[in-house]
Amino acid sequence: MNEQLQMMMDNVKQFCEQAIKDQAITFEREGIPESMFQAFRDQGFIGANLPSSMGGAELDRQGYDAILFRLAEYSPSAAFYVYMNNSIILPLLSGAGMNDLAGEVMKGTVRIGLASSNLLEGTGDHDPFLSTAVFPSEHMIKVENGKVLLVRGKFQHADRKSLGLRGLGVGMNSFEAEESKELGRKESLEKLMLGSSWEQSAIFLGLSKGALDKAIEYTKVRKTFNYPLKDYSPVAFRLSELMSDLEFMTHFLFSEEGEQKGLMLKARSSDFSRKATKHALQYHGGYGYLEDFGVEKFYRDSVALSSLMFRPEGDKKALAESIYGSKSGYL
């Protein structure tokens, strides 16, 4: 990791320690507050990767991913919020020539939800559908009949807490549409999703690090049968193995480039995040099962994000085809 990137990592960490760490549990319970969205803008997270013509900071891929990685360590919801604005919503608006609205989003005066359920392989074109519901918000991007639509209307927030990304109010929210505008074909959105493998990997790896760090700390202090958990070989060895895998993938994230490599990392970091967070929870014992201890959210989010960002069939097929150099894995 070069010096500049390291500095970026340090800065975002400092912000997270001060502004997110103690509030992360509130994010989960009540959603990320509006003030926090303003803070993301003030920190330059929103638009970090975008051209200066759009008011962006023109960070390179690795610099942008450093932000996502760090945010995910503390709050995967926060990381996903920045990702969905920078990598999906703003480019869509800009592509459709809606620069004014894009400007509002950059400023934080307008916030736009994403109907996640039908973005990728989802079958749910029904209503209510799984969506983020960033309140207060009157806009929603969804897919209908092969088109990406920007819909304006009213949210009806779901009662039910979603599995993951609770900070963004993801759930079976209803949306009463009043007007809608086409932003492009579905393919343009798919291209954005598929073109951001590195970013998605950054989120998977960051949240894994968040969970594993917690497990390392907890196993230092928690005793059972008179010894701290870390003294037991199955605990210490398993966590060491997970930390090692995380190290390889994180190094890859911050020193390699390319479409195939991004796809490789996305496929494996998504699987890895489920495994790592599961172990991290397990080593917390009963306490891991309680929201208060801040580790179960990583477990939930890893699975939810795997469903939201990773197409278990499509992405693995794309990866296989890039490795074989021909059609494969389609049966």
Add this chain to the structure above:
Amino acid sequence: MNEQLQMMMDNVKQFCEQAIKDQAITFEREGIPESMFQAFRDQGFIGANLPSSMGGAELDRQGYDAILFRLAEYSPSAAFYVYMNNSIILPLLSGAGMNDLAGEVMKGTVRIGLASSNLLEGTGDHDPFLSTAVFPSEHMIKVENGKVLLVRGKFQHADRKSLGLRGLGVGMNSFEAEESKELGRKESLEKLMLGSSWEQSAIFLGLSKGALDKAIEYTKVRKTFNYPLKDYSPVAFRLSELMSDLEFMTHFLFSEEGEQKGLMLKARSSDFSRKATKHALQYHGGYGYLEDFGVEKFYRDSVALSSLMFRPEGDKKALAESIYGSKSGYL
């Protein structure tokens, strides 16, 4: 990978394609022939990492590991032979001031066996013991009463084929000692073993690549139920995942440094090599079970090398302690 390293990789590959590929099966059946050991010397593999004062080529760590990695792709026995001379035997001789003998080893006029069974955690100080038996050879390095001894005498080759490293005649060979000389304390040898985590990783990763490449090629041509195996998602996806993990670790091998990181890579590449070679064999079906197809040797060698080079307890404990920064994993 920088240009110089890439060139090294290409050169060794060329050598392997010309000199090893078609003979690798003969290595397994009859042992690596003497002419091949001469070729290793002529290629500069022997002594690659050693100072010029010893007649070495002073390659950096990554350059040396590129040789081991490539050799292991074609013949793990060949890779281990170069490793055991460069990283263990020659430094031991040199440390004991036996520069003349070291010179003979460099020239290939003397070859020395390693009594593997008691080098690390092995319990076997009995005779016959598991050892390499590089014929013709009259020397053997073994551990006795906490000392490293260079023993001169006669080998009695074991009937039984060993699980792994058949190219080096590893097996329960007998050795009739005539004279012996102390090369140092056992600790000096342990230090060499433990200090070569990166080299050991290079061998694990190289042999994994050898096996996986074979599986990729085989699944392209072998058909079942009218389709090539690669068209089936479980085959294509699993191999893609393994290729991805290999990519992360190989990138790490050739771009990171440090003791802890070396230990991480050794622990995980050793586990990985067993998994990768097992899948590679499986996708060859019944043919994979036959020596002729050149894939079962990777499966055997991965397990044999894990036992020979990796201390499942000691090394994982060392890794855990480096991660926790304190005693851990000892229960």
Add this chain to the structure above:
Amino acid sequence: MDFDLPADLEEYRKQVREFSLREFTEETAMMHDIKEKYPDELRKKALESGIIDFSNPWKTMLGIEEMCRVDPGLGISATVPYFGAEILMLHGSDYLREKYLSKVATGKMMMGLGVTEPGGGSDVAGLKTSAKKSGNHYILNGSKMFITNGGIADFFVTLVRTAEPDVPSKRHRGLSVLVVERNFKGFSSNKLTGKLGVRATNTAELIFDNVEIPQENLVGEEGKGFYYVMEFFNISRVFVAAQSVGIAQGALDMVTEYLSSQEKKGVPVSEELKFKLSEMATRTEASRLLMYKAASYLFNYKPNPTITSMAKGYASETAAFCAETAMEVTGMTGLSTKLERFFRDSKIMEIWEGTSEVEKIVISRMMMRGDSSE
């Protein structure tokens, strides 16, 4: 060797299945999950309908499995009011059995088991709650953590320290079991909220502040509490295995249904997903067989701790595996249906009643001692 259940148990299984499908509607399940509310009405209904029959352990086990298959949170809630009863049954005096146990069986009371302490987890012998003898009473001080039914049960079969161990390293000596009523003075409980899963079940911390316990509420003999509790875990682990098998089967049902309906719609289903279905099915079947075998030893009064720990350990890992794999296979569909609740519910199986790690310790100890699963 015979792998079929007797016809009456097969019939019973069918009845529970029907009851669960009828009563555990998605609306009910979701509401209790969202509100973290114990479904007392379902407990009563199950008892009144005769579905719950604690007198036959085979029925208890099959009932748990079938109910958890439809909804783990509701299923556990409906079957857990009796939790800890075996200790009273096996070691309680006639007085205690009459005063407490008989009322649980008829649904007039609910009970709970107080073993785990804050920071204690699986290390039972390290507990700190103390009961000091004072006249014909014990004075109880301390607290208990993660107690199922903690906020709603009428009394708790509670493990406490009544004496220091005679040998310091033998910490399991000097422990006793007392029956502690909720309405005893000095007793209080704090409901734990924000659980990842099984949110319909009630979980609380118990606090004992100089609670006076009449001497006759001692269960069995003083100093034997540790053994009573370990004996109980050897029983209850089979029921946790049943919860786990139910969850695994429920996830498997949903994936089978999902993939079949995809195929019916003409959406090709990849071999990759079919293989995952096969792995789920195989592990679920293996878990069920281990559970049956453990039960057939246990319910015939020849418990085998090795096979019991195998059943609990393997089935709980299988529950988590199946729920997670189901999420992976169904993607967005799983995320927006009850499957995500199964996923959240499943994880506790590997933690409560002895973590997976504890089961492995038991198994290896027995194996190295020469005991096996036969």
Add this chain to the structure above:
Amino acid sequence: MDFDLPADLEEYRKQVREFSLREFTEETAMMHDIKEKYPDELRKKALESGIIDFSNPWKTMLGIEEMCRVDPGLGISATVPYFGAEILMLHGSDYLREKYLSKVATGKMMMGLGVTEPGGGSDVAGLKTSAKKSGNHYILNGSKMFITNGGIADFFVTLVRTAEPDVPSKRHRGLSVLVVERNFKGFSSNKLTGKLGVRATNTAELIFDNVEIPQENLVGEEGKGFYYVMEFFNISRVFVAAQSVGIAQGALDMVTEYLSSQEKKGVPVSEELKFKLSEMATRTEASRLLMYKAASYLFNYKPNPTITSMAKGYASETAAFCAETAMEVTGMTGLSTKLERFFRDSKIMEIWEGTSEVEKIVISRMMMRGDSSE
């Protein structure tokens, strides 16, 4: 529900165990492994001693398990001369049963099964060996690959194509089973050497060059061969499960012994290694239960392909898992003892008689069709 074997089978198991421990010495096992030599003397001894009793499938299964537990290569060799017999038993004419099968049972002949072809693997219906009718003979041309007993059996129950499928996509039609004798003109075999494991077993390629087969050597009806072979695999897979359980148990025995002796010597055994022991033991137990269940359906004439495939698939993966884990746990000790042979032997379990992949296809197909393991 009953998990105990009848006393006579328990007694039989003990006898086989004693026989194997006595006859399968390490020296014998190692020699046959090194030389890739079939242990014909052991085959005879086993038959003469009455240990091998093909008339009772439970005994066959338990015998395979116990023999493979001591040495897989020798164990399979001693029990495999009968391989393919069920096809003759179920579908052969009186003439064929008398001429061939009766001589196998008495040890006067050995038989083999010729199904797999070069490049064919699990794709049985794609076979290319053809038998053309010519008068009262079939003229056989083609070859078979990986044939167990291929170099030593006296005759082979062989699947061949006697007619093109009536519908091109129904490749499994038009196949028939013929009995082919080694001494028929035009028959030849090439022994395959350099196998990774089970090197005591004999494996060969068979080559048919215009071999004349008398019409009466047709087994059952023409065109039904595919069904006969699939039916057979449903039987033989249970026996492969038994081989696998034996290997897993053998590896488990060695690890238990190794860790216990370490402890006795005062060498501390880490929890990590104990956990691995527990996992091996649990998976072995689960495999055995799946095998028993598959057997109890099959041997009662109500075969259940789902549970059979689960048993074979899971047990074979467990054999490979246990052998590999044993190597990991014992390190240098494993490398220099018979454990390394178990490791090499184990891998074939996941490949022959239907690869693990094929088992998964069977299971998912049955599941999605609504059939289960019950």
